[in-house]
Amino acid sequence: MKRGKAIIKELLAALVVLTGLARATRAFLWRDRVAVLLYHDPDPATLDRHLTYLRKFCDLVPLTDVGAPGNGRARAAITLDDGHVGNAALLPIFIKHNVRPTIFLCSRIVGRPRSHWWLHPGSLRVGHERLKRMTNDERLAQLAANGYQQDGDYRPTGLSVEQMEAMRAHVDFQAHTRFHPILTRCSDSECATEIGESKHEIEALLSNPCEHFAYPNGNYGEREVDFVRAAGFKSARTCDIGWNDQHTDPYRLRTIIIDDAASTIRFASQLTGIPHFLRYLKEGGGWNGRFPQF
Numbered sequence: 001m002k003r004g005k006a007i008i009k010e011l012l013a014a015l016v017v018l019t020g021l022a023r024a025t026r027a028f029l030w031r032d033r034v035a036v037l038l039y040h041d042p043d044p045a046t047l048d049r050h051l052t053y054l055r056k057f058c059d060l061v062p063l064t065d066v067g068a069p070g071n072g073r074a075r076a077a078i079t080l081d082d083g084h085v086g087n088a089a090l091l092p093i094f095i096k097h098n099v100r101p102t103i104f105l106c107s108r109i110v111g112r113p114r115s116h117w118w119l120h121p122g123s124l125r126v127g128h129e130r131l132k133r134m135t136n137d138e139r140l141a142q143l144a145a146n147g148y149q150q151d152g153d154y155r156p157t158g159l160s161v162e163q164m165e166a167m168r169a170h171v172d173f174q175a176h177t178r179f180h181p182i183l184t185r186c187s188d189s190e191c192a193t194e195i196g197e198s199k200h201e202i203e204a205l206l207s208n209p210c211e212h213f214a215y216p217n218g219n220y221g222e223r224e225v226d227f228v229r230a231a232g233f234k235s236a237r238t239c240d241i242g243w244n245d246q247h248t249d250p251y252r253l254r255t256i257i258i259d260d261a262a263s264t265i266r267f268a269s270q271l272t273g274i275p276h277f278l279r280y281l282k283e284g285g286g287w288n289g290r291f292p293q294f
């Protein structure tokens with residue numbers, strides 16, 4: 001069943017590419033705007049293949065270039081969410097392709113023997129999608145009942161301090177809250193603390209300015225935008241599908257989501273934004289590529 005689904009995905013991706021949709025999207029939507037690609041925990045060989053493909057027609061730029069005027073060529077910024085320990089193995093690939101990615105860290109998970117909550121076995125028993133939709137208090141209570149405290153010590157799933165030190169010359173480390181709650185399910189004070197404190201903690205951890213934010217799971221509304229702006233961040237990346245230019249609201253940067261293990265043909269198809277756009281529509285998102293919020 002799983003294998004059947006994987007084959008269908010490959011065939012649909014081939015269809016998107018072979019019908020010219022990939023080229024049309026590049027010409028009419030991407031143009032010389034910035035695609036902010038979103039990864040989580042890709043393996044080095046896969047990321048190497050993706051970047052090799054991308055560089056044939058696209059300039060790789062840092063996230064801070066999002067608001068810079070275009071130069072006629074497609075541009076892409078690489079972002080990775082959560083600060084997974086596996087990201088450390090990507091350093092040679094970043095250097096090889098001369099790319100400076102942004103890694104959005106959970107400030108109370110990295111640098112400690114802690115697990116991201118969805119990677120702890122206790123969260124699987126409850127179900128990730130169920131947990132995401134609970135109020136933050138309910139989610140934490142359910143996780144605690146299944147053996148996970150967010151400030152407890154477990155098998156580390158985040159980058160260590162030594163790994164971040166080794167990467168910092170080639171990577172921008174920015175903020176993705178402290179513990180990765182779903183912000184729209186938090187109280188006002190939890191939400192403000194998770195956003196504001198993550199900035200201070202990343203700055204203390206790495207002794208450099210932390211100015212960019214990514215909303216966990218793509219959940220945000222007016223309140224979250226206000227808190228991010230008030231905390232002093234200069235931009236925030238959403239999970240809404242699309243490309244960015246000087247006219248994009250910096251607190252609602254759009255993204256192109258890439259599956260960490262995508263084959264090159266699926267990568268080419270995902271660069272069009274179409275697969276996630278259709279998934280969002282099915283799940284109640286908007287025609288403007290807005291992530292289906294809850």
Ligand SMILES: [Zn+2]
Pocket residue numbers: 081082176180216217
């Ligand atoms: Zn995340």
